[in-house]
Amino acid sequence: MEFIDLKAQQNQLLEDGATLREDINRRIKKVLDHGRYIMGPEVNEIELKLAKYVGVKHCIGVSSGTDALLVALMALGIKPGDEVITTPFSFFATVETILLLGAKPVFVDIENLTFNLDPKKIEIAISRKTKAIIPVSLYGQPANFKEINLIAKKYDIPVIEDGAQSFGSKHNKKRSCGLSTIGVTSFFPSKPLGCYGDGGACFTNNDFLANSMRQIALHGQEKRYEHLRIGLNGRLDTIQAAVLLAKLNIFEREVHLRQEIGDKYTQKLNKKGFQKTPSLDPQNTSVYAQYTVQVESREEVIKFLTNKSIPTSIHYPKLLPDQDALCAKKSGFIKNFFHKKIYKSHVIPNARNLVSKVLSLPMHPMLSDKDQDLVVETLINANKSVNKLP
């Protein structure tokens, strides 16, 4: 059993009877034929299609989800001394990009049920230095943007959605990445919409920010060799755009399958008395980038599952503020602009509690009923066996 099965995805049939793999081969060959590996026509084509899919005016293809965050923060003019409110429970890139620009991350606790930033705890963390809020739509379900946007509007603070795990999901019928000032996502191979390398995108309805982000991703150029600002080499490759064009054709089908399989996991586990399953906010749909449950004695449960050849993963075993790179004592890099009091003033008990319990189960659109039943049964048995331990 695979944790995420990208091989099975390649066997999916398209409307014209070809497999996804055949279509990808065809599209890559086309790129090799025209030879425009950088900023080829496929890049513009996928940007237009993704903007339409998300329901926003602009999509800028970039080189990764991490660069998408960096480009978005740079477009908002985030600079040393600024504060950016975010979650302590995410992939490292969320905080890394804030720190790269010399800004200070201010960690606000997550909700117990959704694992996403708790809107009720944001306001007390806002200061005159707060220049952005980055909610992460973790595991595939959007954060509570309805509430977060209200607070952001009151203080006139832009909101960047880190939608690296939630691309395709909805919040009050609107697509993830189109829910706030800027939405960013990742096309890392194992993300809900993945390419075959690194890739990402920034989304916005704001013309000015779109123009800025486009320039920043192209070395700050307006046209060739005219550099208006400091940017980076942040482009989406033509070949990755070609892969995404092929995969986008089956993506909506996969989004539905993901929801079905995620819902089935929850029903099956609950029916067998296992209640620590993911909670979906009624405002949301989820693409279940991860299907993540909570267990006690996690190491024992993992051992039990591994013995039965069931792969698992932990997203994430350590909170962002606990990473060595963020500890003033251990990292000279951070010392200059990092204030310990930020951690002290904002307690994060929910994140602290959940980080030791989360466990992600195999999850992808091709997961069979048989495999899913085996995972469910084995997890139930693992729980029983572990609880019997002295």
Ligand SMILES: *Cc1c(COP(=O)(O)O)cnc(C)c1O
């Ligand atoms: C994967 C991920 C990123 C980084 O994306 P890359 O394309 O790997 O750079 C950022 N944030 C979150 C929440 C992610 O899951």
